[in-house]
Amino acid sequence: MKWETIIGLEVHVELATKSKIFCGCSTEFGGAPNTHCCPVCSGMPGTLPVLNKKVLEYALMAGIALGCRINRYNKFDRKNYFYPDLPKAYQISQLYLPFAVDGRVEYTTRSGEKKVVRIREIHMEEDAGKLIHSSYGDYSYPDFNRCGVPLIEIVSEPDMRSAEEAVGYLMWLKSTFEYLGISDVKMEQGSMRADINLSVRPAGSDKLGVRTEMKNLNSFKSIKRAIIDESQRQIELLEAGGTVIQETRKWDDNKGKSFSMRTKENAQDYRYFPEPDIPPVLIDDEWLKSLARSLPELAHEKRERYIRDYGLTEYDAALLTEKKQLAELFERTVALCNDPKETAIWMLGDMMYLMNRDSVAAEELNIDPYQFADFVKAVRNGIINRTVAKSVFEKIFASHDFNVEKYIEDNNLKQIDDAGRIREAALQVITENPKTVEQYKSGKTKVFAFFIGQTMKKLHGKANPALVNEIVTELLNNSD
Amino acid sequence: MYDILNMTALQLGSAIKKGEISSPEVVGMLFDAIEAKDKIINAYITLNREAATARAQEVQKKINSGELTSPLAGVPVAVKDNICTKGLKTSCASKILGDFTPPYNATVIERLEAAGVVIAGKLNMDEFAMGSTNETSYYGPVKNPWNTSRVSGGSSGGAAAAVAAREAVCALGSDTGGSIRQPASYCGVTGFKPTYGTVSRYGLIAYASSLDQIGPVARDVADCAAILNIICGHDSADSTSLDITHPDYLASLGGEVKGMKIGLPRECFEAGLDDDVAERVKAAAEALHSAGAVVDEVSLPFLDYMVPTYYIIACAEASSNLSRFDGVKYGIRGRNYDGLTDLYNTTRSEGFGDEVKKRILLGTFVLSSGYYDAYYRKALQVKAIIKNHFDAIFEKYDLIICPTSPRTAPRLGESLSDPLKMYLSDIFTASANIAGLPGLSVPCGFDREGLPVGMQIIGQRLDEVKVLRAGYAYQQLTSYHKTAPGGELK
Numbered sequence: 001m002k003w004e005t006i007i008g009l010e011v012h013v014e015l016a017t018k019s020k021i022f023c024g025c026s027t028e029f030g031g032a033p034n035t036h037c038c039p040v041c042s043g044m045p046g047t048l049p050v051l052n053k054k055v056l057e058y059a060l061m062a063g064i065a066l067g068c069r070i071n072r073y074n075k076f077d078r079k080n081y082f083y084p085d086l087p088k089a090y091q092i093s094q095l096y097l098p099f100a101v102d103g104r105v106e107y108t109t110r111s112g113e114k115k116v117v118r119i120r121e122i123h124m125e126e127d128a129g130k131l132i133h134s135s136y137g138d139y140s141y142p143d144f145n146r147c148g149v150p151l152i153e154i155v156s157e158p159d160m161r162s163a164e165e166a167v168g169y170l171m172w173l174k175s176t177f178e179y180l181g182i183s184d185v186k187m188e189q190g191s192m193r194a195d196i197n198l199s200v201r202p203a204g205s206d207k208l209g210v211r212t213e214m215k216n217l218n219s220f221k222s223i224k225r226a227i228i229d230e231s232q233r234q235i236e237l238l239e240a241g242g243t244v245i246q247e248t249r250k251w252d253d254n255k256g257k258s259f260s261m262r263t264k265e266n267a268q269d270y271r272y273f274p275e276p277d278i279p280p281v282l283i284d285d286e287w288l289k290s291l292a293r294s295l296p297e298l299a300h301e302k303r304e305r306y307i308r309d310y311g312l313t314e315y316d317a318a319l320l321t322e323k324k325q326l327a328e329l330f331e332r333t334v335a336l337c338n339d340p341k342e343t344a345i346w347m348l349g350d351m352m353y354l355m356n357r358d359s360v361a362a363e364e365l366n367i368d369p370y371q372f373a374d375f376v377k378a379v380r381n382g383i384i385n386r387t388v389a390k391s392v393f394e395k396i397f398a399s400h401d402f403n404v405e406k407y408i409e410d411n412n413l414k415q416i417d418d419a420g421r422i423r424e425a426a427l428q429v430i431t432e433n434p435k436t437v438e439q440y441k442s443g444k445t446k447v448f449a450f451f452i453g454q455t456m457k458k459l460h461g462k463a464n465p466a467l468v469n470e471i472v473t474e475l476l477n478n479s480d
Numbered sequence: 481m482y483d484i485l486n487m488t489a490l491q492l493g494s495a496i497k498k499g500e501i502s503s504p505e506v507v508g509m510l511f512d513a514i515e516a517k518d519k520i521i522n523a524y525i526t527l528n529r530e531a532a533t534a535r536a537q538e539v540q541k542k543i544n545s546g547e548l549t550s551p552l553a554g555v556p557v558a559v560k561d562n563i564c565t566k567g568l569k570t571s572c573a574s575k576i577l578g579d580f581t582p583p584y585n586a587t588v589i590e591r592l593e594a595a596g597v598v599i600a601g602k603l604n605m606d607e608f609a610m611g612s613t614n615e616t617s618y619y620g621p622v623k624n625p626w627n628t629s630r631v632s633g634g635s636s637g638g639a640a641a642a643v644a645a646r647e648a649v650c651a652l653g654s655d656t657g658g659s660i661r662q663p664a665s666y667c668g669v670t671g672f673k674p675t676y677g678t679v680s681r682y683g684l685i686a687y688a689s690s691l692d693q694i695g696p697v698a699r700d701v702a703d704c705a706a707i708l709n710i711i712c713g714h715d716s717a718d719s720t721s722l723d724i725t726h727p728d729y730l731a732s733l734g735g736e737v738k739g740m741k742i743g744l745p746r747e748c749f750e751a752g753l754d755d756d757v758a759e760r761v762k763a764a765a766e767a768l769h770s771a772g773a774v775v776d777e778v779s780l781p782f783l784d785y786m787v788p789t790y791y792i793i794a795c796a797e798a799s800s801n802l803s804r805f806d807g808v809k810y811g812i813r814g815r816n817y818d819g820l821t822d823l824y825n826t827t828r829s830e831g832f833g834d835e836v837k838k839r840i841l842l843g844t845f846v847l848s849s850g851y852y853d854a855y856y857r858k859a860l861q862v863k864a865i866i867k868n869h870f871d872a873i874f875e876k877y878d879l880i881i882c883p884t885s886p887r888t889a890p891r892l893g894e895s896l897s898d899p900l901k902m903y904l905s906d907i908f909t910a911s912a913n914i915a916g917l918p919g920l921s922v923p924c925g926f927d928r929e930g931l932p933v934g935m936q937i938i939g940q941r942l943d944e945v946k947v948l949r950a951g952y953a954y955q956q957l958t959s960y961h962k963t964a965p966g967g968e969l970k
Contacts, residue, residue: 039582039583039584042809043804044583044584044809045564045572045577045582045685045804045805045810046562046563046564046582046586046682046683046684046685046686047584047682047683048681048682048719048720049719050716050717050718050719051719080800080803080847084808087804087808087809088803088804089800089804090803142808142809269849271799271800271844271847271848271852272847272852273796273797273800273847273852273856274860276688276689276690276720277689277719277720278719278720279719279720
């Protein structure tokens, strides 16, 4: 039988506000345990939460970007459960009235297919702390630094059918939040993580099967593996005549398997009720409109524009917009040199190669767009040839304080367009290599490249390659 | 020689300002009185003698130099033990908090200190403010100074008894369903619960967040108004505190009651009400009538729903608010436990008293899946209906007057055997919390056994001025508030 996998995702994204959602503590990642907390976020008796307006602003930006309807009347609710990393023993979240509902995300998967995922809701909540387990003895130590870091949770409809579609959706979210500047979206630091709801059904059926949930996955790789493994597990179970039980499972990335955590019967009762310490928050139309207007151009919008206005291929445009920093460098350089194609060639070729070779992430790129633009102009105008250009680009890549013009000037790198000098050098090579000339004349035209190379070498690689080619051809064919 | 202990806070403040007595003298005499009386009354959990003495000297210098000008500068105040005081043990009268000493002050404490008021100590109360007799305290019951075989009322029993026994000049209490007004009534003192949102709750250890409000307990209405002037106002640390401009409550006391329309709810005077209480409160209303107020009968048809609505909302919120006492961060931890769940079980089993456990269980039940709609959601709907009903009454009337409690102070031990009766003693006070209204209790006489009776004055949201003005006018006509419990304390 053919099976169909049905996937819905709940994605938690930490918002990159400077301070926490309900107090003034820093949200900075790391820090010695319990140094980024105060009586409010560590749940001391008598303390009260006060909503950080910036959190609301960032959350609304996400809601608008995901095409959601924004609820003007916002409330918070308490989700009650006991755990030592949750000092109040309740998490302030939104159950009854999430701030954003009914959104829509459109993206292209890696294999080039267009895909739509509907967004059921997005709500705001606070993060919990963590427990540090002692490696000696039976102790655990709570660290409340992450308590109260603002989160949004994006709940999709079960619209994805494969690991590839799920990863494509997550990549779209990641890039969108990066462009909005509302989250670091660093999966390895847990600032974006996903819960996977998955069920299978016979292909063609329109009834949903029993689903399982896998919690807190934080890399594309483990998400992909978990989806493939869980859908396989369910299919094998059903084909063997068994049934899938509704349960929460824990994915173990080391073992490459998931394990049952708790079944529906043992599901916790969170006893949600409206948070009495925070009055309803009203969002006025003017604010919402001005937020919508101030939203930056997002990756998919840029991609379309690059294809339309710059004539780039879809593939090149996708690569350049995958990271906000790349798109920014590209656009700033193009604005200065007005040559999108040449700029794209260098970014997608030499720059990607160097980033890969030196393990430089897009966020760490240190290229000055002014120098880059001067460089592109120098290449375009034939001031330096491409061989020289490669070494110059490496300098631009390595240092922000690099002056292209001065470097070309100081190192005398300008292209030699003087036909007389080139002819002189080429003649020298021909005179010094009579045997090779013989070979060429007897029909071994392959050695032509040798003459080009040697002539270039005599001119320190700076000669105009077209001119060298022309002159060497002429001399070899005319000499006797 | 001044009769310092019988003076009101305003009188003391004025005498200190004039240099007739000093703040350290007042504080010294107060602690002597506490030493003499509190072995019997048990109104205090923690005394702040050393720090208060030093603070009084400091404050006195600032008064002399003209730096501190508040009418209550140099006057000592006692504080209910659910209000956080930096460096001073705050227990909520519960075992579970152990020797918890907050590293921060409640906003009200910051405001009192800025005005030069001296914190004398922390007052006994029902555990986590859950109780109406002050008998649920881990630190033992508070005795009623009028008759020590009687309870003080609760949950701010320590506040009311200390002020009545002249071992506190004035106090801060908290009121969730009547916890300021009911003990004030039992102990013959004046207690005021302001409109929800008037006073910051930051640093008040929550019982029921949507109902809790801090307020003054004092000898008379003028002292209450003076304290309210200091503690009221918007606080950026409490999102439920109202961002409004407050009038000078003390300055607005003197206005007319002539022409004020007062409603007397029929249902409050029906079955279940003690005869002496009914008679005293009707006489008080008559006194206001003779001062020019128009008194009419009104109806509160929802009164039967008041206590269930109050207990569902309060217990639901409490079950969540008290979850943080888990033995992990502060307070006590269970003695022997095996694993995390057992740590919670032993800590909370050993740390909470019976009444608190009962309310946590009740609250957990009404919030649990499958019951939420039938109980909690329904209670919120009833709350909205009650609010609307009051709004309708206040379109025609300025104030509502009724007994603070259906009876006078019961005997110690009597209520615990009949908890339903204890819950019903909140029936007249809880409505002000449910609807977020200001409510004042003033002494209006004594029953046949010489126990104080209290009259409650309820006003429209934010109409504190009218409520206080009526209470003040009544105290100009009567002297019940000036009467101190006589005889030796036994």
